[in-house]
Structure formats: structure tokens, C-alpha cells
Amino acid sequence: MIKLERSKKPAYLTAEKVEELTNKFKATKASVWKHAEIGEALLDSSSFKCAYCECPLQIEDSYMQIEHFKDKDTYPDYVVDWENLLPSCQRCNRKKWTLDVVIEPIVNPYVDYPKNHFFLEEFRLYAKDLKGEITISKLDLNDDKRLVLPRFLASNEIASQLDSIFRNIINLDEARKSLSKLLNSCQADSPYAAFLSTCLHGKKEYQILKELLKSEEINLWDDEMEELDFRSKQLTLDRR
Structure with a gap:
């Protein structure tokens, strides 16, 4: 959420x-x-x-x-x-x-900030407070087949793409373009965005690539990348 x-x-x-x-x-x-x-x-x-x-x-x-x-x-x-x-x-x-x-109050995503009520671990949600607990329970937000599996598959694709970018750096301009596409797929309009963004920002490979592109020698981390990074990071949930 x-x-x-x-x-x-x-x-x-x-x-x-x-x-x-x-x-x-x-x-x-x-x-x-x-x-x-x-x-x-x-x-x-x-x-x-x-x-x-x-x-x-x-x-x-x-x-x-x-x-x-x-x-x-x-x-x-x-x-x-x-x-x-x-x-x-x-x-x-x-x-x-x-x-x-x-x-029995539950989280209203138009009013509440889900990050204040949920932790994330292994593609499942855990409650930070009573409102989060009621929300998870009443809406069955850890439904294995309908939710946990699709979250895993979508997050695994993000991890796979990131791994490919990280392991196949030949041209830094191309790496920057590939990372930009990956960041675009972790924005608010993507299904399971909370899980995708948390997956991406939690990977050390992403942090290494980010610092490389931001370095003075490379200088390929522009305003567009910064905005994509910022917006996706706002969607992340704390890990339990």
C-alpha cells in the first residue's frame, strides 16, 4: 500500500x-x-x-x-x-x-501514510500499530496466492534487472539509461510499488551504481535520476 x-x-x-x-x-x-x-x-x-x-x-x-x-x-x-x-x-x-x-479503524491510503502503519518482510506486511494490524487482518493483505506471490514475482524481476545492469557495465551511458528505466518501473503507477521500491532501494548494488554515477569523475546522475530516486524512495516501507 x-x-x-x-x-x-x-x-x-x-x-x-x-x-x-x-x-x-x-x-x-x-x-x-x-x-x-x-x-x-x-x-x-x-x-x-x-x-x-x-x-x-x-x-x-x-x-x-x-x-x-x-x-x-x-x-x-x-x-x-x-x-x-x-x-x-x-x-x-x-x-x-x-x-x-x-x-475498527483501518488505513485509508488517501488520508494515512501507510509507512506509519506497516513493516515489510519477505513480501509480507506486518503491523506497526493496531490500525495496521486491523487492516492486514480484515483485508487479508498477506493472501499467499493473490498478493504475496505477485509481489515476489514483481520484486524478483526488479532484482534480476538490477543484477544484470550491475554485472554487465560496459558503457556507463547505457548503464545510466538502464537504471533510469528500472527506476521508472518502481514509481507510484506500478503495481505493488511499495514492494518494488523497497526491493530496489534495499539492494547494495543499487547504492553502488548510484554512487558511481554521482561521482565527480562520471557525473551521470542528473536531475531526472534524482527525481526518480526521490519519488521511488518515498514509496518504500520500513523492513521489520
């Missing part, structure tokens, strides 16, 4: 429309939140990933479901409140279901 920035509220959700849709839901239980503008804005804000588990959305069996952080049955006044809506995969949405987040 990574920190997300909520995008601008869709023009569709005017104050009048929100009131209309809220009243309609209360009267009929209709799925008033299902609207193209809402879905598109949510997907854009998370880079087409589940806000909770970071799996890619809109592929195979991981199509987006609009999730209500405060569940719509207990808190109907928030049924189309923009601040209450998240893009979720079906798995996470079903796991959370009607959990009352007021009574």
Missing part, C-alpha cells in the same frame, strides 16, 4: 446531484455511485490499481469496484461523498465488506 492523492471531484458530483443521489439511495438502495465520471476519476487517482493491495485493475478478474470507506449501509449519508470513495479490487472490497471503520 502506498500513499495516494485524491484527484479533483468529478464535475458530475455537484452539491445538488450528491443530495439527489443520497436521497435516492436511502429510498431505493439503488447503486447511485456507479457512474463513468466517478469510476474514471478514482482509477486515475490510483493509477489503475486497487487502493488497498495495489493489484492492477481492469484486467482479468480484477475489475474495479467502487468501495465506500465508511460502509454505505451504516453511513448512507456518505454514499456518494467523494472523500469516502476508493477504487478497490473485488477481493479487497469483499474482505472489507461492511466493516465499520469508525469502530
